[in-house]
Structures are given as structure tokens and as C-alpha cells.
Amino acid sequence: MERLTKNRERVKEILCNSDHPLTAYDISKECPEMSLTTIYRALDYLVRNGHVKSFTFNEYTYFLPSERHEDFFLCTSCGRFFQLEHCFASSYEQNLREKGMVPKDHLILITGFCSECNEKLHLQTQM
Amino acid sequence: MERLTKNRERVKEILCNSDHPLTAYDISKECPEMSLTTIYRALDYLVRNGHVKSFTFNEYTYFLPSERHEDFFLCTSCGRFFQLEHCFASSYEQNLREKGMVPKDHLILITGFCSECNEKLHLQTQM
DNA sequence: CTAACTGCAAACGGTTTGCACCTGT
DNA sequence: ACAGGTGCAAACCGTTTGCAGTTAG
Numbered sequence: 001m002e003r004l005t006k007n008r009e010r011v012k013e014i015l016c017n018s019d020h021p022l023t024a025y026d027i028s029k030e031c032p033e034m035s036l037t038t039i040y041r042a043l044d045y046l047v048r049n050g051h052v053k054s055f056t057f058n059e060y061t062y063f064l065p066s067e068r069h070e071d072f073f074l075c076t077s078c079g080r081f082f083q084l085e086h087c088f089a090s091s092y093e094q095n096l097r098e099k100g101m102v103p104k105d106h107l108i109l110i111t112g113f114c115s116e117c118n119e120k121l122h123l124q125t126q127m
Numbered sequence: 128m129e130r131l132t133k134n135r136e137r138v139k140e141i142l143c144n145s146d147h148p149l150t151a152y153d154i155s156k157e158c159p160e161m162s163l164t165t166i167y168r169a170l171d172y173l174v175r176n177g178h179v180k181s182f183t184f185n186e187y188t189y190f191l192p193s194e195r196h197e198d199f200f201l202c203t204s205c206g207r208f209f210q211l212e213h214c215f216a217s218s219y220e221q222n223l224r225e226k227g228m229v230p231k232d233h234l235i236l237i238t239g240f241c242s243e244c245n246e247k248l249h250l251q252t253q254m
Numbered sequence: 255c256t257a258a259c260t261g262c263a264a265a266c267g268g269t270t271t272g273c274a275c276c277t278g279t
Numbered sequence: 280a281c282a283g284g285t286g287c288a289a290a291c292c293g294t295t296t297g298c299a300g301t302t303a304g
Contacts, residue, residue, distance in 0.1 A: 003278085005284065024269080035286050040269065056185050057234075059268070059294095073223055073230070085222065088215045092237055095212065096200055100242030103200070109234045110219055115227030130303085132259065151294080162261050167294065186269090186293070 002045060007034055011042040012051055012065075020072070020081035021055070021062035055107045071108040077117035084108065129172060134161055138169040139178055139192075147199075147208035148182070148189035182234045198235040204244035211235065 014030050015022060024039050034042075043063055046052040053066045057074075064070070071084040093103040113121065141157050142149060151166050161169075170190055173179040180193045184201075191197070198211040216233040223230050240248065 001282080003283070005278095007284080036268095037270085037287080038285055041284080044270095056183055058183050061269085071219075073219075073228060075228075076231070082228070084219055086219075088218050089235075089237065091215060092198075092211055092213075092235070096237065096239070100245065101200060101202075101209070101239060102245045103237050103239040104203070105239070106237040107234070108216075108219070108236075110216065110223065110230050111232050111234075112223070112228060112230040118227065118229045128258080130258070132303090134259080163293095164262080164295085165260055168259080171295095188294085 002049075004045075004049075005042075007038055008042040008045055010034070011039060012046055015046075015052055015063055016065050018064075019083070021064040021070075023060045023062055025060075027063075053105070057109060070106065073110045073112070073114070075114035075117055076111050077113050077121070080114060082114065084110070129176075131172075131176075132169075134165055135169040135172055137161070138166060139173055142173075142179055142190055143192050145191075146210070148191040148197075150187045150189055152187075154190075180232070184234075184236065197233065200237045200239070200241070202241035202244055203238050204240050204248070207241060209241065211237070 010031060011027055011034075014027055024036060024043060027039050027043075028034065028036050031039075043052065043054070047054060047063075050066055052063050053070075054061050054063045055070060056062070069087055071087050071089070073082040073084055074080075075082070087108070089106045089108060093106070096103050137158060138154055138161075141154055151163060151170060154166050154170075155161065155163050158166075170179065170181070174181060174190075177193055179190050180197070181188050181190045182197060183189070196210075196214050198214050198216070200209040200211060201207075202209070214235075216230075216235060219233070220230045
């Protein structure tokens with residue numbers, strides 16, 4: 001029978017304490033004493049048991065607590081995630097249910113420049 | 128100077144004729160005479176020159192004509208994409224611009240079961 | 255003629271797996 | 280004692296790159 005070990009609890013804790021999705025590599029930087037293999041297996045366990053969920057974007061798989069919703073703005077310049085305040089997905093989902101589909105989850109990712117990076121880039125082009 | 132060769136035109140044509148995003152591998156099945164390397168390089172050329180755009184989901188990079196919008200329902204049972212009729216991204220984007228962010232692109236992906244797969248799964252559980 | 259295109263094989267990088275060892279019950 | 284957890288090294292697989300040969304303007 002599978003167990004929620006110290007390592008696995010620690011991985012979950014790191015994800016819960018972070019306000020944005022993390023990659024396995026991000027987690028390994030927080031606890032270098034744990035091998036990457038163990039982190040991947042911990043994440044696999046946590047996903048299988050419903051503690052966390054994941055999505056893949058630009059080569060990387062990101063993990064986040066499953067109760068968190070997955071609507072983000074990603075700044076392609078500094079790589080930071082910003083959570084979107086309102087979730088409009090329910091309107092989509094209503095639409096789909098009317099057609100017989102059964103939506104389970106969603107990923108909304110808007111990319112662009114955050115205000116800080118946008119300012120920096122503006123200053124550069126003015127020089 | 129880079130050229131829009133026969134191969135590259137063919138790749139673009141395949142993407143334009145498809146009603147859903149395709150992976151490099153999907154394309155290679157349509158034209159097995161072209162090497163995977165050439166397909167990847169063609170896709171790279173087409174993205175750089177604004178003919179097509181891409182997004183990554185679950186290990187695979189999907190390509191689609193750049194004028195197409197990227198709002199899909201993905202059936203996790205049969206793997207088919209269904210285009211969503213209405214694009215609600217503008218509601219998010221308005222919100223972001225008010226905070227000084229500059230949205231450029233978006234990916235909206237709702238996952239679940241399509242009506243056919245849902246029916247099949249229903250029948251199975253009834254037996 | 256020459257710059258760009260192509261295919262092969264090898265490299266790359268994030269993720270997974272086989273195996274031997276360790277740990278908790 | 281034994282099922283399950285862990286770390287290392289190797290495998291895996293989608294994608295990229297180096298290189299030598301080919302093609303098109």
C-alpha cells in the first residue's frame with residue numbers, strides 16, 4: 001500500500017506554499033537533498049491521488065495543488081505567472097454541456113508582457 | 128534568402144486543410160516521403176514567418192494556421208480536438224490591459240469527454 | 255556559383271524505468 | 280520479513296543540430 005512519505009509531503013507543501021505552478025526542477029532547487037527521480041515519483045503519486053494536478057507548456061510540466069484553478073497570465077519575458085482574477089470558463093463549459101460534452105478541467109493561459117517587462121522594453125526602444 | 132519551398136508549402140497546406148492542430152508526427156504520416164527533420168525545419172520556418180503558430184500540450188507541440196484561434200475542447204478519451212465556437216479571451220485581455228499588462232496570445236483548452244466517448248463509457252458502466 | 259534545402263545520424267533535455275539497496279511497519 | 284520508497288545510471292522520446300550531399304536561382 002502506497003504511503004504519503006516525508007518526501008511526498010514535502011513536495012506537496014512546496015506546491016501549496018507557492019502562488020504559481022512549479023516544475024520538477026523548481027522543486028528540486030528547493031530541496032536539493034531529494035533526487036529528481038524521487039521528486040518525479042512523488043509528483044506522480046500526488047497526481048494519482050488527487051493532491052495535485054499538472055499541465056504542460058513549452059517543454060515543461062507544471063504542477064499545482066488540485067484545488068487551485070488553472071487560469072494564468074504568463075509573461076514571456078521574465079517567465080513569471082500571474083493568476084487571472086476571474087474565471088470565465090464556466091460560460092464555455094455551459095456551452096459544451098448543451099452539446100453533450102462533459103468538461104472536466106480547463107487550462108487558460110494568456111501570454112504577453114507583464115507591466116514591468118513592458119516598461120523596460122519601452123525604455124530600451126526609446127534609447 | 129529563405130524560400131517557401133515545395134516541402135514547406137506542403138506542410139502549410141496540410142495544416143490549413145486540417146480542422147484541428149497537428150503534431151510534426153501527424154504531418155509526417157500525411158507525407159512519409161518527407162523526413163521528420165525537414166518537417167520540423169519547415170514548421171520552424173512557417174512559425175518564424177508568421178504562417179503558422181504552435182502550442183505545447185502533454186508532451187507534444189501542436190501547429191495550426193496563425194489566423195485560426197486557439198480555443199479547444201480536447202476529449203481525453205479519443206484525443207480529438209473540437210474548436211470552441213466563442214472566444215472569451217477578450218474578456219480576460221481587457222482586464223489585463225487595465226493593469227498595464229500586454230497580452231499577445233492565448234491558449235484555452237478545456238478537457239473532458241466528447242459526447243460519443245461519454246456515451247460509450249456510460250454503456251460500459253451499465254454492463 | 256553559391257546560398258539555401260535536405261536527410262542521416264548523433265546529440266539534447268526533460269522525464270521514465272530497471273535495479274540494487276534502504277526503510278518503516 | 281517484506282512491501283514500498285529511494286538513488287543512480289541508463290533508457291526513452293520528441294525535438295534539435297552537425298555535417299555532407301543536393302538543389303534552385
